[in-house]
Amino acid sequence: MTPDVTPGVAAGAAGATAGGGPEPAVPARRNPLRGLVEANVVVVTALAIVSSLLIGGVLIIATSPTVLHALGRIGSSPGRALGVAGSTVGDAYAAMFTGAIVSPSGLGHAITTGHGWTAVLTPISETLVSATPLILAGLGVALGFSTGVFNIGAQGQLIAGALASLYVGFEVHLPIGIHLPLVVLAGAVGGAVAGFVPGYLKARTGAHEVITTIMMNYVFLDLLNELLATQPFQQPGQSNAISRSMPATARLPHLFGAGLRANLGFVVALALVVAAAWFMRRSTSGFAFRVIGSNPKAGRTAGIDVRKVTTAVLVMSGALAGLAGMATLSGTDFFLSSGYGGNIGFDAITVALLGRNRPVGVLLGALLFAALDVGGRNMQAATGIPLDLAFVIQAIIVFFVATPALVREVYRLRETGASLGQVLSKGWGG
Amino acid sequence: MRLELRGVTKRYGPLVANDHVDLTVEPGEIHCLLGENGAGKSTLMNVLFGMARADEGEVRIDGSPVRFADPGEAVAHGIGMVHQHFMLVPVFTVAENVVLGFEPTRALGFLDRRRARADIRLLSEQFGLEVDPDAVVEDVPVGVQQRVEILKALQRDAKLLILDEPTAVLTPQESEALFAIVRSLARAGRSVLFITHKLKEVLAVADRITVMRLGRVVGTTTASESGESELATMMVGRAVELVVRKGPARPGAAVLEISGLTVVDERGLVAVDGVDLEVRAGEILAVAGVQGNGQTELAQAITGLRPAVAGSIRIDGEELAGATPEAAIAAGVANVPEDRQVDGLVLDMAVEDNLVLDIFDRAPFARHGARDLAAVRSNAERKLVDFDIRAPSVLTPVGSLSGGNQQKVVVARELSRPVKLLVASQPTRGLDVGSIEYVHRRIVEERDRGVAVLIISSELDEVLALGDRVAVMYRGKITGVVDPAAGRDRIGLMMAGAAADPVAPAAPPEAGPPDRPETGAADPPEAGPPACPETGA
Numbered sequence: 001m002t003p004d005v006t007p008g009v010a011a012g013a014a015g016a017t018a019g020g021g022p023e024p025a026v027p028a029r030r031n032p033l034r035g036l037v038e039a040n041v042v043v044v045t046a047l048a049i050v051s052s053l054l055i056g057g058v059l060i061i062a063t064s065p066t067v068l069h070a071l072g073r074i075g076s077s078p079g080r081a082l083g084v085a086g087s088t089v090g091d092a093y094a095a096m097f098t099g100a101i102v103s104p105s106g107l108g109h110a111i112t113t114g115h116g117w118t119a120v121l122t123p124i125s126e127t128l129v130s131a132t133p134l135i136l137a138g139l140g141v142a143l144g145f146s147t148g149v150f151n152i153g154a155q156g157q158l159i160a161g162a163l164a165s166l167y168v169g170f171e172v173h174l175p176i177g178i179h180l181p182l183v184v185l186a187g188a189v190g191g192a193v194a195g196f197v198p199g200y201l202k203a204r205t206g207a208h209e210v211i212t213t214i215m216m217n218y219v220f221l222d223l224l225n226e227l228l229a230t231q232p233f234q235q236p237g238q239s240n241a242i243s244r245s246m247p248a249t250a251r252l253p254h255l256f257g258a259g260l261r262a263n264l265g266f267v268v269a270l271a272l273v274v275a276a277a278w279f280m281r282r283s284t285s286g287f288a289f290r291v292i293g294s295n296p297k298a299g300r301t302a303g304i305d306v307r308k309v310t311t312a313v314l315v316m317s318g319a320l321a322g323l324a325g326m327a328t329l330s331g332t333d334f335f336l337s338s339g340y341g342g343n344i345g346f347d348a349i350t351v352a353l354l355g356r357n358r359p360v361g362v363l364l365g366a367l368l369f370a371a372l373d374v375g376g377r378n379m380q381a382a383t384g385i386p387l388d389l390a391f392v393i394q395a396i397i398v399f400f401v402a403t404p405a406l407v408r409e410v411y412r413l414r415e416t417g418a419s420l421g422q423v424l425s426k427g428w429g430g
Numbered sequence: 431m432r433l434e435l436r437g438v439t440k441r442y443g444p445l446v447a448n449d450h451v452d453l454t455v456e457p458g459e460i461h462c463l464l465g466e467n468g469a470g471k472s473t474l475m476n477v478l479f480g481m482a483r484a485d486e487g488e489v490r491i492d493g494s495p496v497r498f499a500d501p502g503e504a505v506a507h508g509i510g511m512v513h514q515h516f517m518l519v520p521v522f523t524v525a526e527n528v529v530l531g532f533e534p535t536r537a538l539g540f541l542d543r544r545r546a547r548a549d550i551r552l553l554s555e556q557f558g559l560e561v562d563p564d565a566v567v568e569d570v571p572v573g574v575q576q577r578v579e580i581l582k583a584l585q586r587d588a589k590l591l592i593l594d595e596p597t598a599v600l601t602p603q604e605s606e607a608l609f610a611i612v613r614s615l616a617r618a619g620r621s622v623l624f625i626t627h628k629l630k631e632v633l634a635v636a637d638r639i640t641v642m643r644l645g646r647v648v649g650t651t652t653a654s655e656s657g658e659s660e661l662a663t664m665m666v667g668r669a670v671e672l673v674v675r676k677g678p679a680r681p682g683a684a685v686l687e688i689s690g691l692t693v694v695d696e697r698g699l700v701a702v703d704g705v706d707l708e709v710r711a712g713e714i715l716a717v718a719g720v721q722g723n724g725q726t727e728l729a730q731a732i733t734g735l736r737p738a739v740a741g742s743i744r745i746d747g748e749e750l751a752g753a754t755p756e757a758a759i760a761a762g763v764a765n766v767p768e769d770r771q772v773d774g775l776v777l778d779m780a781v782e783d784n785l786v787l788d789i790f791d792r793a794p795f796a797r798h799g800a801r802d803l804a805a806v807r808s809n810a811e812r813k814l815v816d817f818d819i820r821a822p823s824v825l826t827p828v829g830s831l832s833g834g835n836q837q838k839v840v841v842a843r844e845l846s847r848p849v850k851l852l853v854a855s856q857p858t859r860g861l862d863v864g865s866i867e868y869v870h871r872r873i874v875e876e877r878d879r880g881v882a883v884l885i886i887s888s889e890l891d892e893v894l895a896l897g898d899r900v901a902v903m904y905r906g907k908i909t910g911v912v913d914p915a916a917g918r919d920r921i922g923l924m925m926a927g928a929a930a931d932p933v934a935p936a937a938p939p940e941a942g943p944p945d946r947p948e949t950g951a952a953d954p955p956e957a958g959p960p961a962c963p964e965t966g967a
Contacts (some may be wrong), residue, residue, distance in 0.1 A: 302787040
């Protein structure tokens with residue numbers, strides 16, 4: 001049973017009853033409230049990042065022998081102990097920053113002398129390169145989430161896209177102006193086909209996409225390994241599982257000269273962020289997707305074909321993941337090897353959650369993840385603190401973002417209504 | 431037990447759900463709490479039953495103040511509650527359900543079933559609550575399940591029984607039986623607090639009546655001092671028309687022709703069993719029946735939401751059996767679904783989007799796959815005026831409107847297409863009197879415009895008020911189509927399975943509860959234990 005009056009319906013209830021009678025509520029707070037909830041998303045995410053950096057600092061202290069040694073003598077020289085702890089953590093994060101964004105001293109040197117720009121821009125270029133597939137696959141996953149479809153198969157779709165791009169890359173011989181668009185298209189088509197299978201199965205048989213997309217990951221992982229060891233994909237004369245490489249006409253051009261790996265793939269990803277935002281907000285299909293994501297029953301009653309939408313969203317989601325596979329292949333790697341794609345398909349899920357399934361959110365989430373990754377490598381090289389710490393920080397950020405109630409509790413924030421956790425759990429029952 | 435509420439106030443944020451409510455229930459009194467949805471009745475009961483904490487005011491039992499932290503304490507003080515949605519374990523027997531949580535035990539904690547059964551027999555006889563202690567709850571009719579709930583409260587020695595909208599799920603005859611039980615409880619000195627928004631019931635059963643509106647008590651009266659229209663005026667705050675104003679129907683050609691329609695539910699059981707129906711242009715056919723007799727599935731089949739196993743559904747001669755919802759919409763079917771929040775609206779989307787949920791991809795609301803948001807906006811602004819939808823703005827999420835305004839959004843959307851047939855299921859469920867008036871008027875207007883209207887309602891008042899003809903549905907079959915002038919009693923009996931012909935035997939040959947025939951050959955035969963016969967009046 002529900003209470004007769006809930007705060008949410010106050011305005012309507014009071015307004016519904018015409019005529020006199022004292023109205024008990026002053027329900028003029030709706031619009032400010034909505035603004036507050038939106039702000040809170042940003043606040044919670046920012047606090048999640050700050051918290052994870054703090055916890056990361058504690059971990060650095062707890063795992064560094066130098067710091068522990070100094071702390072052991074905290075009684076005799078407390079100042080030194082704290083200084084060692086502070087500088088170790090500071091050095092680590094500084095290395096992370098300079099590795100991912102820019103080195104301030106290098107920047108100063110480049111400005112004064114006019115030389116060394118390539119070295120200065122390398123960190124940011126690497127971050128963009130690393131973010132590109134995360135943006136693309138993250139958009140795909142986010143598109144599915146906002147339609148209530150849980151595509152856990154970005155990893156498989158990414159491999160499918162890369163395989164298709166690779167095939168078109170080495171089999172077709174055309175000028176770059178035609179060849180490259182074909183390679184890009186092939187990546188999208190490869191991923192789309194991989195997404196279509198679970199979409200079709202769900203539409204026709206009701207098979208849950210979480211199961212089928214996860215299983216498809218294994219299918220494509222093993223297909224990749226198989227193809228890498230057989231013709232025509234295997235590099236001739238190689239006994240290792242390494243593919244042929246992409247010819248020059250199938251490679252995404254560099255954006256800032258040959259010395260920096262940043263390439264056209266990032267521009268493609270940015271364009272698709274804009275396109276996805278338009279699609280969800282302004283297109284009729286995007287509207288149908290959102291309706292099905294919020295209330296499939298009402299959508300069906302209003303004449304929206306739920307099965308068509310489910311299939312379409314998995315095809316689009318797969319195409320975006322396929323482009324992620326293409327972007328790495330055609331932008332930086334130029335060949336495929338066993339284990340291609342690393343963990344991008346799964347990181348994409350995290351990025352989508354971090355970005356709250358909004359295209360711009362996905363862009364920012366992907367950039368943050370890429371920066372932690374790239375910066376973490378520099379931190380490992382410069383200070384000897386293992387790269388895993390960067391992954392721990394990533395994990396803690398997600399942990400906090402996924403449990404907004406915890407962040408509110410820790411920072412004593414006021415609750416503001418709409419629960420963020422709903423985004424994460426909605427639709428799993430279907 | 432004498433119960434007193436003094437100045438009870440309960441706030442939810444800025445909303446005052448209960449504003450200094452005073453209420454006294456004397457021992458042996460049947461006290462009706464009357465009010466519209468949203469008047470604060472349920473909040474008050476939650477406070478009384480320990481499920482919510484009052485911000486101000488006090489509750490006194492026999493003169494001494496009490497404060498309940500949870501329902502358990504309320505029960506310990508002799509308050510029993512029968513919720514609108516029963517809290518029973520379907521696979522347990524009646525006896526097991528009654529003693530659940532207060533089990534009589536023998537040595538070593540073994541359940542004393544014999545004593546449980548004997549206790550129940552005793553209580554049953556004392557208050558005229560006929561039940562079979564060994565029947566399994568899921569097999570007995572809703573009316574009997576309700577008696578089990580009442581028994582549960584009595585077994586815990588309730589001196590004051592709260593019944594929350596107890597007749598919502600009952601046939602008129604079952605309601606009469608409930609009133610008899612309530613009276614016998616009162617005669618035995620127990621107090622009954624009867625919560626409802628139905629005026630007829632109040633006048634039939636109450637000793638005293640307290641009317642609430644917008645969180646406040648607007649007055650206390652007795653059944654003999656007031657009539658339906660006075661109570662309605664108190665409840666709504668202005669004079670309301672209790673009858674639907676409509677002229678005689680001028681039926682034209684048949685629009686909807688259903689023959690031999692058979693539909694199965696989720697479990698593969700036959701829900702609609704060979705139904706023949708016809709609705710003509712310019713008439714309202716109202717389908718009456720207790721909930722769960724196949725009306726939902728019938729409406730779903732007509733609107734394309736559920737496939738037909740057999741039979742045909744024709745709209746103006748066009749076959750629609752097995753068609754999709756899109757096809758039904760294209761054929762001119764408008765659908766006001768039974769549960770607007772589940773099937774009718776996307777609650778977290780704006781009012782303006784919900785108003786075009788069916789035609790968002792067509793001109794003028796879209797061009798070349800892009801939505802025209804200006805057209806969507808101006809459409810919504812027009813509809814807000816045309817259909818008297820009270821919303822702060824067209825951008826407000828529809829879920830934060832009141833039930834009445836939500837329903838108006840659904841009605842506005844469905845009637846904005848060219849409509850040949852309007853299917854409206856429980857069109858006024860949970861609405862305030864003002865909105866009910868409005869929705870009814872709108873439906874009659876559609877009829878007068880030549881639309882064929884099919885109303886499905888479990889509220890007999892609504893069926894009688896709206897229907898030009900009344901079809902009664904029982905266990906998937908149409909037991910008869912009669913003139914509404916046939917009267918409440920006759921239709922009530924038909925709702926319990928009696929044939930339309932008064933000469934026919936009053937009880938159906940098979941007296942068992944849900945024994946719908948199986949369709950799947952592979953399905954295991956359903957165990958159909960004989961349940962206690964339904965005692966009508």
